[in-house]
Amino acid sequence: MSEPSPSQSDAEAEAERLEAMMSDYVEGTLSLAERKQLEARLEQDPALREQLEEIRAAQAALKRLNKTPAPEELSKNVEEIIRRRSDGRFFGRRAFGDRVPFGVILIVALVALLALAILLWSSSTGSLRLERKDAPRPSPEARDAIPRP
Amino acid sequence: MSTADRELVRRLRNRDEQAFRELVAEHRDRVYNLTLRMLGNRAEAEDVAQEVFIQVFKTIDTFREEAKLSTWLYRVAVNLCKNRIKYLARRHDRDRDQLDDSNEAAASSAIAAPGGPTPRPDRALEGAQVEKVLQEAISTLDEEHRVLVVLRDIEDLSIEEICAITNLPDGTVKSRLHRARLALRKKVTKYL
CATH class of the missing domain: 1.10.287 (Helix Hairpins)
Structure with missing residues (x-):
């Protein structure tokens, strides 16, 4: 396999930087200067705007997932497994x-x-x-x- | 690491049973939720969540106290989930229906539950279906993307914590998170 040319790796690095910026933008953690820079780019680029909408929609969908509590017996099961595997010597002051x-x-x-x-x-x-x-x-x-x- | 965590670790190292119970009580729901979203199957999720606590208790002497105890716990959980995903893939285990069945059962019982306010059946089913579609989409994301979506968008961990858990640089986490969300959105677009 041939190694990526410098321009290819530059393009990849730039793409990664933009993706990271977009993440920061939706999280609201971009600096003011970077935010303005990205917003200017978003105005020019409809594909990028669409990506942003997609990202926001994905986040909103994930927020709809319920938090599922652990089954009641989980703690008891863990203790039982530890006792069984250690032949009852696991807990207590170590020998x-x-x-x-x-x-x-x-x-x-x-x-x-x-x-x-x-x-x-x-x-x-x-x-x-x-x-x-x-x-x-x-x-x-x-x-x-x-x-x- | 906080003083309370440090004290808890000291007690765990002395094999204090009460300390172990405190650790499990404090983290069980989040660990289980993480394993459930990573694996998409209740039985597997419960089994791995149990293994997380067993492993943490067994290897507490190797914990270097550089990170928070919860970060270490999550790291153990993520690694065990990845191992389980690989194991299940090897077994060609495609049976991920259990969660869906139980979600539908839960939705049906919520509709039929006496006493409480009666939810609109179409809404309740919609909720269960959304859950099903999303869980299936998460389960088909590639492993690295799945970890990031679960940790950030479901477990609500900070990027800094995710970097500590995954041992990835900040820029890589953010860039992969962007791709993971896009991939997820693509999978659910026609349903949601």
Whole structure:
């Protein structure tokens, strides 16, 4: 397909500008200078005048359309659909998992696991109870001092 | 965005059920009217209107608060309508009679309604017929023209709001609106 020549695109741009002006004219939003310019053109151009009449007639016809209120059950239906699709969890305060991104939760969980692993690795008892090296060991006599059953 | 809208959005983001009800109550009629005029079929319009609110509630976290909440709501509605139009076109669904039937039924029941002032039958039928002719004409406009006519001439939104909803520049909206009105007028001339 051949590209439009400059004069063609100029003509299209001019047509669009005129159409936009006509829209503004029927809406009553043209500046005074532009309005006078368009009205002068309308006086000269019967086809343009006819277009204006057509536009006004279309607008008047559309104004005759009634506003149709939404069906009564629309709100209830929307709520039911939301509950059904979300398995009843949609409304109410969002869960922790909804508010905090999964990646953050994963990183925190990994760091916590790593810390726990280091703690267990460094413990000679293999439990979370740390053995203090400087703690006094009970003497053999002390063991004898404990009453035996 | 207004302070009231900002507060409503905050509550919606906290999944506040009451906030959701307020949103639906405030916008349901306009959203439904828009979907009805875009699609020309009550069942489709109701279905899409429901989807609009569901989508808004689902994606409220992505709302950037640069536009008004109602503008965003309309944008969602217009996009869903366009998708539905494409879907219906693919299905070759030409059944747009439901609205006409219900309009005629509504007109007949208005004539027969006891208690109120009795309208002249010719006038009441004329109203229903006008509605039918106009709706059919709107439904046959091309998608971009239909959006503009519905938003400006039926929903009475400002050109600025329409630009925000459609992401089109001001001049394009006005020029297309002009063509859309002319196309519509051409379709209804012999009836109205």
